[in-house]
Amino acid sequence: MVTRRRVLATGLTTVAAAAGTTAALRPMLTATSGSAAVIADDKAAAVGRPDQEGRPHQHGVGAEGATPPLFDEVYRDRRIQGFPSDTEEGVDLYIDGRPLELMRRVDGSWISVANHFQPYLTPLATARGAVDVIGRADLSMDSGHHH
Incomplete structure (x- = not known):
């Protein structure tokens, strides 16, 4: 069953994962x-x-x-x-x-x-x-x- 709590938890987990990946890759992506x-x-x-x-x-x-x-x-x-x-x-x-x-x-x-x-x-x-x-x-x- 899809609940409001599950949707919010999944969304926050996705945002946290994306932010962590961005922080980890930033030095390589901005290096010239x-x-x-x-x-x-x-x-x-x-x-x-x-x-x-x-x-x-x-x-x-x-x-x-x-x-x-x-x-x-x-x-x-x-x-x-x-x-x-x-x-x-x-x-x-x-x-x-x-x-x-x-x-x-x-x-x-x-x-x-x-x-x-x-x-x-x-x-x-x-x-x-x-x-x-x-x-x-x-x-x-x-x-x-x-x-």
């Missing part, structure tokens, strides 16, 4: 992907997107078509680059000039094809995690989605 990223120095040479063979295009500062990276670093002897993108994820990742597929999860964290089971807070952390997983192996040049 650029907060932990290493921003390229304006005085350094800007590096463009890699070409079809995975070789990075080298552009000088101010060169036409140069896309400055969101981050560009060497981690465990692997070059990690992230560029702004028009994709749903908003960033393209490259490890040694080869594309790394990146996916944004509903909770705001990131995963890569190198490790679907470990979420990270930023694209840079995701790329570092991928380097940890793949070691010295090369990524495939095929960057198609397989889902």
Whole structure:
């Protein structure tokens, strides 16, 4: 039997659960992907997107078509680059000039094809995690989605 007390109790429980979930997810949902990223120095040479063979295009500062990276670093002897993108994820990742597929999860964290089971807070952390997983192996040049 549906009573007024049961309806109110269910409603309050639902509100409490939603509020708790919001409070728990707030840090991840409000974090920006650029907060932990290493921003390229304006005085350094800007590096463009890699070409079809995975070789990075080298552009000088101010060169036409140069896309400055969101981050560009060497981690465990692997070059990690992230560029702004028009994709749903908003960033393209490259490890040694080869594309790394990146996916944004509903909770705001990131995963890569190198490790679907470990979420990270930023694209840079995701790329570092991928380097940890793949070691010295090369990524495939095929960057198609397989889902």
